Each structure stands twice: as structure tokens, then as C-alpha cells.
Amino acid sequence: MKLLQKAGMTLFIVASTLLISVLFLNRYKLTDAALSKAITDSTERKMVAMDLAPMMGKTYDFNVSFNGDIDKHLQSSNKKITSKFEITDQDIGNVLSQFSGQEIRYSTEKISDIFDDSEEGQFKAQKLKDYTSWMHEKEYADKAGLQEHLENTKSSINANIVNDKGYSDYKIKALKLALTRQSGFGPVSENSLLWLLLTIGLGVVGALMYIFPKLELLPGIKNDHVYHSPNSGRGWVGYIIGFLLIGFYVILYWYPEYMTTWMELVDPISMALNGNEASQWFFYGFLYTLAIGVMGIRMIIKYRHSKYQMIRTYSVIFFQIAFAFLIPEILIRLNRPSMDLKNIWPLNYTFFFDYNIENLTHSGSLGLGMLVWGIVLALIGVPVITYFYGKRWYCSWVCGCGGLAETLGDPYRQLSDKSLKAWKIERWMIHSVLVFVVVMTFGVLYTYFTGSSEIAGINTYNLRTVYGFVIGAAFAGVVGVGFYPFMGSRVWCRFGCPLAAYLGLVQRFKSRFRITTNGGQCISCGNCSTYCEMGIDVRWYAQRGQNIVRSSCVGCGICSSVCPRGVLKLENKDPKDRFGEAILIGNDSVKMNA
Known part of the structure; x- marks a missing residue:
């Protein structure tokens, strides 16, 4: 078993190294054909061709130098344009x-x-x-x-001259990505399917070779030195993985022009699903789905003693593959509006953006249906379903962010901070994000219906830009996933997700869901608190026989699954009995505390 696992880990490391190496294998040459594919507007294409004329036909060994020259020439053009059109003192x-x-x-x-x-x-x-x-x-x-x-x-x-007549920062980024994507040539471009199998394909095989031998172990939590492991105990392996994840998200969100060869790897799959070349978001969605699937298998093997955990894991895998990945891509192929139907506002903070509303309202009955579905789900579906089942119906059974945390992030769940200070910070941060997204959405809708882009002197476009950068990208991506090995697997869910805050408010004050505890059976082993990824000190409640109704609890049920005494139970019952009476266990007696 150990030999097979070592072989699998070796294969996974080799495949990961190859995947990183792929970024440096292609070469780049700007040609008329590349310009035609990258820029559809003929007027804009002529302007770009004139400004990038010194680059035409020149071969670059690395995309860093290729993009550097694009940036240099376009910025030079901006200076000329500014000098020509600027309003002078004269x-x-x-x-x-x-x-x-x-x-x-x-x-x-x-x-x-x-x-x-x-x-x-x-x-x-x-x-x-x-x-x-x-x-x-x-x-x-x-x-x-x-x-x-x-x-x-x-x-x-x-x-604003650059925006009117030249190249804005956004336009330069878009051009660099499009031109780099179409100008690459080399082994990856010529054999994308082969390189896909040698990198991601071998990585999956290696991961499964490492995971499947765990079937020989007894199911359940082993407490096998999770805090001493160089990976799961904030050791050197964990830090390397964390920094690699952070680097990946930084490139994905802000420098996608440097990962075009990764996009080429999945071109065959993208062409089959939506009929287009892969974008950075298709590559990310493919990798995201694969991670949940492979690590979901690990999750199922590890918690196969719990039917609840197995069904819950099957659920998040299904919703990620079908609703988040396949259905939106197939809709694109059918020339229909594409949307992840399970991505709910305010997590899907762009739902009420003007371009999305316009797209849906002008796409016939299907688009209008999606618009109505999104509104009904956010305003009616969320509170009603949360009343009956708590926030677990979404956070632990449906959500892609939660699915990645539960599968890929499972080795790091014990790293969540259970201190009272962390809880206080968590409550302030997550509810501040919820207020932020509500204000931003109000501003977006105000602009859409009135045409005015300012409310009380605040520009609504700036507001959405700040939210998208700080919360949608930096927090949800870079910190939310990159910090798994440092702060546990639910950093985003605990401190930043506005939908988790919305669900949590309903769960805390008006829901049938609770985790009941049998204080008389608790032996204070601490397994429940250790493996709570939401930073809840479950043992504190269990020792006192108090029901757990914390708004942050996602009802994953791991605390119940790792309890050796059956102290904890997930229930949906009469809301009047949620808080109940605490059982106080002392040296001399057991009594109820009203």
C-alpha cells in the first residue's frame, strides 16, 4: 500500500512540475493571422497593427518578453495620443x-x-x-x-483621453491576452491533447493511486499526526502548496496572458462542449471540477462509515459537474444565455449588473426564466429552504465554494481558529461584506433604472469595481483558497461569503435546524472542535449539553461523524425547542440550568 502511494505521489509531483513547465514551452510571433483572430473589429485591428508594427514577424521565446513589448508599444502610443489630443493651458x-x-x-x-x-x-x-x-x-x-x-x-x-482615443489599462490587458493566445506556437499548440494527458491526466492518475489504498484502512478519523504533518500541520509542504495556490489565483485574475498555454491544454474539451477555444475561466472551471471530483473520492473513502457524508459528497460533486460546469458550457454551444443556476445572489454579485440583466431580458423566454429564477431563489427560496433545513442545504450540499473546501480543503480543516477573538472578527467581517454587496447592488440597480451613475456623490461603477477586486477576486480567490494550508478550508465561507451571512442570519433566528448534544455522554476528546472547519468550539457546547445554533455552522456533520460517543446529532425540528435548557455536569451532580 505504501509503495503504491509513494508511486502515486511521485507521479503527481512529476505531472504538476510538467504543468508548470508547460507555461515556458511555446514561442510567440505576432502575425496578420494572429491579429485577425484576436481582434474582430477591422478599425481597431488596423490601429493595433500600426502601433505594434515593430513586433510583426518577430519571434519571442517567452510570453513575458512578448507581453512586455506589447505593453511598451501600446503605452508609447498612449503618450502620443495624449500629447496630440490633450487640452492645454493655451x-x-x-x-x-x-x-x-x-x-x-x-x-x-x-x-x-x-x-x-x-x-x-x-x-x-x-x-x-x-x-x-x-x-x-x-x-x-x-x-x-x-x-x-x-x-x-x-x-x-x-x-480620460486614453480611454477615449487610446488604450485603457483594461483594454491593454484584454489585447495582451487575445494576442498572446493567438500568437503562440510550439509543442503545446501542436499537441494539446497529448500535453493534457501528460500533465493533468497523469496528475489525476497519481492522485487516485495515492487515494485508493486508503480503502484498506478502517473508515473514520484516525488523528494520525495531522498537526505534525508537513502538509496538514502548517509545515513546509503546506506552505509551498499555499503559495502555489496564491500564485495561481493572482495569475488567473490579473495576469491571464501568462497562462495561455494552460488554456490550450483544454482546447479539445472546450471545443467539444461549447464550440470555442478555452478561456482562462474554462480552464479554471475544468480544474476546479476535477479537484472536487478527485478529492471527493478521497472524502468518500475517508468518511465511508457515514452515509450522510457519502451522500453529501456525491451531491456537491454532482452539482459542480452538472450545474456549474457542463450546463453553462452546453448553453453557450446552443447560443443561449449561460448561467450557473445554483449560484445565488449575493454570492453571484454580478447577477443584477446591467449587462447581465440586458443579456437575460433580450434572450427570450429562457433568459427571462433565468432572471425570474435567480430573483425568486434569492428572495424566497433561500429563507424558505433555510427555515426547514438550515444553511447546510446550500453550503454543504450544493455550493461550489463549499464543495472545494470540503474536498480539496479537507486535509486542512483542523487549522481553523476556534478562539473567541476569531469569532468576533468573523462576525464583523462577514456581515460587513453582506452590507457592502447590498449597497453595491442597490447602486447598480439605481443606475440601471435611472441612468444616473452617482448616489450621494458615490460613483456606482467605482463601487462595483472595488467590490469585484477586493471581495470577488482577492478575498474569494486568493485568500479564500490560497489560505487553506494556513487558516483552514473555510476562510471565505467564515469571513467573506455574503450568501453565507444571509443564510446564517435566517438559520440563527428562524430555522428548524440545530445540532443537539448529549452532554452526559461527552468525554471531552475534542475531535468535534478539532475538525470543525467553521471555527466553532463544538466541545464547549457538547460539555454543557447545549444545542448548536451558531449562524456560521454549515451543517457539514463532520463533528458528528468523528465523535466516538454519538454525542452530536443533526436535527430539523420545532424552532421553539432550538435553544432548550443546558445540562450542567459537575463533580457531584447533573442538573438542568433553566
Whole structure:
């Protein structure tokens, strides 16, 4: 058994090393064909081709240097554009010269006479008209007041010239990704299926070779030095895995142009499912689903003594494969609106974004059905189902984030902080995120229905950008998964998930779900607290015979599965009896504490 496991681990490490090496195997050459595939708009393609002319036909050994040159040339073009179209002090002086005396009445009509008919002249004239339209017919006591407003207008126009005429940071990133994706050539591009089998394929085989021999062990928790393992006990292996996960998420969210060869690996699968080349999100979804599937097998083997755990694991695997991965991709192939039907607002914080609402409302009955489904599920389904079953129906049976935490993150579940301080921080953070997403969503809907992008001086577009960067990417991805080996498997679920906070509020105050405890049978072994991934000191409740109704509890049932005395039981009963009376066990007696 140990020999097979060592062989499997060796194979997995080799496959992982090959997967990282794949990033450096291709070479890159910018050609007309690559430009045509990367940029569909002919006008934009001509502009980019002109700006990147020095790169055409040149071969690059690494995508780092290839992307570096793209960035250099596009930024150089931005400088030229800014120099050509920026509003100068002289332009402002010319505008001021059209007005004289005291009690000046500003008029946008006088701007046209100042600039010539050249491209830059007409651009400046139009921008000044647009940006000062609110000043039209406004009276000023003297030129100083008018000059102040014009100077502010100049700064605003110049700050947006790159967005209007050149390449914004977002556009440069999109171009780098598209051009790198289409300009690569080499062994990975020519044999993507072979390299997929040599990397991810062999990795899966190695992982299963390591996992299946565990069938020879007795089922259940062994407490076999989990805190002494270099992987599960915050040792050097765990730190390496943690930093690799963090690096992966940083590249995925902010530097996807450096992982285009990974996308090519899964092109055959993407083409089969949705008819398109793989994006970074398809690659991520494929890897995510594979991780839940493979580590789900480990979970089933480890907890095969518990029917509840086995069914729960089958459930999260099914929902991830079918609802999160396959169905959305097939809908894309059918040219239908694509959506993970189990991803609920506020976890799916983009659901009410204008582009998503427009897409769904203009996609016929299916799109409208998805819109109604999402609203009903968030406003009616969540509180009703949570009333009957607690938040476990979603967090432990359906959610992809929870599914990854329960499977891939299971070796690290004991690392969750059970201290009172952590609990206090958790409550403040997760409910702050919930408030943040509610305010952001309100702003998004306000903009959608009114057309105004500001509420009380706050730009709603900036609000959604900040939320997407801080919560949607950095917290949910980089910290939420990358910190498994440091802080346990449910970092995101405990401290950041707004849907978990929403479900938790319902569970805490109006639900039939609770975990009952039999304090008379508790031997204080601590297994329940050790393996609670949500940082709940379950033993504290068990020793006192108190029901566990914490809003953070996801009802995974691991505490019950690892209890050697059957002290803990997951129940759905009359809400009136949830809190009950505590059983106090002393040296001399056992009594009820009303």
C-alpha cells in the first residue's frame, strides 16, 4: 500500500512540475493571422497593427518578453495620443479670451470658433462642449471663477483621453491576452491533447493511486499526526502548496496572458462542449471540477462509515459537474444565455449588473426564466429552504465554494481558529461584506433604472469595481483558497461569503435546524472542535449539553461523524425547542440550568 502511494505521489509531483513547465514551452510571433483572430473589429485591428508594427514577424521565446513589448508599444502610443489630443493651458486661455468684463455668462456655443477643423481640434471642441454643458448660461462674477471650473474640466478631459482615443489599462490587458493566445506556437499548440494527458491526466492518475489504498484502512478519523504533518500541520509542504495556490489565483485574475498555454491544454474539451477555444475561466472551471471530483473520492473513502457524508459528497460533486460546469458550457454551444443556476445572489454579485440583466431580458423566454429564477431563489427560496433545513442545504450540499473546501480543503480543516477573538472578527467581517454587496447592488440597480451613475456623490461603477477586486477576486480567490494550508478550508465561507451571512442570519433566528448534544455522554476528546472547519468550539457546547445554533455552522456533520460517543446529532425540528435548557455536569451532580 505504501509503495503504491509513494508511486502515486511521485507521479503527481512529476505531472504538476510538467504543468508548470508547460507555461515556458511555446514561442510567440505576432502575425496578420494572429491579429485577425484576436481582434474582430477591422478599425481597431488596423490601429493595433500600426502601433505594434515593430513586433510583426518577430519571434519571442517567452510570453513575458512578448507581453512586455506589447505593453511598451501600446503605452508609447498612449503618450502620443495624449500629447496630440490633450487640452492645454493655451486652449483654456483661448476659451477665456471669448469672455470679458464682470458678471460673465458662459456659453458653450463660443467654443466652436476657437478650434480648427483638424481631428484634434474637433475632438477638443466636442469634449469641452460635453464637459461644460452643465455650465451653459451659468453666470460668473469674474474670470477667476470661470477659469477655476475650466481648469477642473481640463483635468477631467485629459484624464480620460486614453480611454477615449487610446488604450485603457483594461483594454491593454484584454489585447495582451487575445494576442498572446493567438500568437503562440510550439509543442503545446501542436499537441494539446497529448500535453493534457501528460500533465493533468497523469496528475489525476497519481492522485487516485495515492487515494485508493486508503480503502484498506478502517473508515473514520484516525488523528494520525495531522498537526505534525508537513502538509496538514502548517509545515513546509503546506506552505509551498499555499503559495502555489496564491500564485495561481493572482495569475488567473490579473495576469491571464501568462497562462495561455494552460488554456490550450483544454482546447479539445472546450471545443467539444461549447464550440470555442478555452478561456482562462474554462480552464479554471475544468480544474476546479476535477479537484472536487478527485478529492471527493478521497472524502468518500475517508468518511465511508457515514452515509450522510457519502451522500453529501456525491451531491456537491454532482452539482459542480452538472450545474456549474457542463450546463453553462452546453448553453453557450446552443447560443443561449449561460448561467450557473445554483449560484445565488449575493454570492453571484454580478447577477443584477446591467449587462447581465440586458443579456437575460433580450434572450427570450429562457433568459427571462433565468432572471425570474435567480430573483425568486434569492428572495424566497433561500429563507424558505433555510427555515426547514438550515444553511447546510446550500453550503454543504450544493455550493461550489463549499464543495472545494470540503474536498480539496479537507486535509486542512483542523487549522481553523476556534478562539473567541476569531469569532468576533468573523462576525464583523462577514456581515460587513453582506452590507457592502447590498449597497453595491442597490447602486447598480439605481443606475440601471435611472441612468444616473452617482448616489450621494458615490460613483456606482467605482463601487462595483472595488467590490469585484477586493471581495470577488482577492478575498474569494486568493485568500479564500490560497489560505487553506494556513487558516483552514473555510476562510471565505467564515469571513467573506455574503450568501453565507444571509443564510446564517435566517438559520440563527428562524430555522428548524440545530445540532443537539448529549452532554452526559461527552468525554471531552475534542475531535468535534478539532475538525470543525467553521471555527466553532463544538466541545464547549457538547460539555454543557447545549444545542448548536451558531449562524456560521454549515451543517457539514463532520463533528458528528468523528465523535466516538454519538454525542452530536443533526436535527430539523420545532424552532421553539432550538435553544432548550443546558445540562450542567459537575463533580457531584447533573442538573438542568433553566
